Amino acid sequence: MNESAKGDRPQGDNGLSRFPRGGRLLGPLFGVVFLIYPVRAVLIADPTPARVFLALGGAALFAGVFLWLMWMQEPLWSASAEPSEVRKRRATIAFLAVLAIGLNLSLGTEWRVLFFHVNVAAGIMLLTRDAYVAITGLAATTLALGFFSGMAWLALPTTAIGLWATAFVRQVAVVAELRSAREELARLAVSEERLRFARDLHDLLGHSLSLITLKSELAGRLLPAAPEKAATEVHDIEGVARQALREVREAVAGYRRPSLDEELAGASEMLEAAGIACQIENEVGVLPNAVDAVLAWAVREGTTNVIRHSRAKHCQIVLAHDDGEIYAEITNDGQGDQEETGEDSGSGLSGLTERVATLAGRVETGSLPDGGFRLRVVLPARGAVERSAWSEPKPDDSFTGEDGR
Secondary structure, three states, rough: OOOOHOOOOOOOHHHHHHOOOOHHHHHHHHHHOHHHHHHHHHHHHEEEEEEEOOOOOHHHHHHHHHHHHHHHOOOOOOOOOHHHHHHHHHHHHHHHHHHHHHHHHHHHHHHHHHHHHHHHHHHOOHHHHHHHHHHHHHHHHHHHHHHHHHHHHHHHHHHHOOOOOOOHHHHHHHEEEEEEEEHHHHHHHHHHHHHHHHHHHHHHHHHHHHHHHHHHHHHHOOOOOHHHHHHHHHHHHHHHHHHHHHHHHHHHHHOOOOOOOOOHHHHHHHHHHHOOEEEEEOOOOOHHHHHHHHHHHHHHHHHHHHHHHHHHEEEEEEEEEEEOOEEEEEEEOOOOOOOHHHOOHHHHHHHHHHHHOOOOOEEEEEEEOOOEEEEEEEEEEHHHHHHHHHOOOOOOOOOOOOOOO
C-alpha cells in the first residue's frame, strides 16, 4: 500500500478515532499480557537480583512505551505528515526494537515475543514504506538470531503479523475514505437540489410575476375608460397568481416539468399583454418529455427576457428540425439593452445553459445584423432522444429535478 492509500488526512484530524473503540483500547492491553511469559521464564529459573531487575524493568519500560505509542499517538495517514512526527514515530519504533533485541540477548529467547509487538506498532503507526522497512529488518533479525537458538522459523509469523497490521491500517483508511466520499456525495446532492430549486423558482416566479405586472398595468390603464375589460384583466391576474402558486408547490415537490405547448401559449399571452406582436412556428411535433421540457424552459426564459429588456415591437418564436438537430429560436426587433439578455442576465440564462448541457446541447445568444436580438437553443436530435430515455424521472421520485438528473 502506498502512502496515499492511508488517506490525505490533516494532522489535526484524530486518526485514532477511526479505529473501533474496543480494539483501540483493549488491543494493546491484550498484547501486553503476553509479557507475562518471558518475565515468568526469568523468575522460575533461579535468577540473580540483576536479572530480576532487568526483566521487570525492561518489561515495564517496553509496556509503557508501547502503550504510550498505541494510545496517545496518531497513525501517520499521509505521506505529507509533519517531518517531526515521522521522526518521532521512527525513533519510538527503533527504541522498542533495540530494547527487544537487548532483552532477547540478555535474558533468553523467550523475549523474542516482543518482536511481534514491535511489528504491530510499526505496521499501524508508521508510514507504509517505513513500516515495510521495519518489518523486513525485524524479520531478518529474528532469522539471524534463530540460527543460534534453533528458532529461525519465528521469522515467518513475525513477518506475517507485521504485514497483517499494515493491511489492517489500509482497511481502516479505505473505509474512512469511503465514508468521507459518501458524506461528500450527500452534500453535493443537497447542493444540487438547492440549485435546482433556486433555478426553478427564478424561472417560474420571474415569468409569472412579469405577467402579473403587465396585466396590472394594463388593468390600471383600462380602468377609467373600460372598467369591464379592466375587470377581465384583474380576473386574469388572479388566475396567473393561482397558477404561479401551483407551480411553486410542484417545484418544491420536485415534479415540475413544463410543457412546450403550454409555454408557447403562455408566451403568446404574455407578449400580447406587453403589446408585442408575436409569431410562433412550431414544427417539431411530439418530442420526448426531457427534450420537450428543455425547449419549454428555453421559450419561457427567452420570452421573459424579451419583455423585460428588449423594448421590442415584434417577437418570433421558431421551433424546428435542422440537419439532425432540434432548435428553438426566439428573435426580437428590440433596441433596448441587449447585453442584459446575454451572459450577464443573472441566473436565468445560466440555468437554461445547465439544462441544455444535460442533453449535450448548446445555447447561442447575440445581436442580429439588422438590429434586435436572438436566443437560440440547439439540441442534437438523436442524442437528445437517447439521453431523455435514461434521464426520464420516475413519477414517484420527489428528488428528481426538471432535467431528469
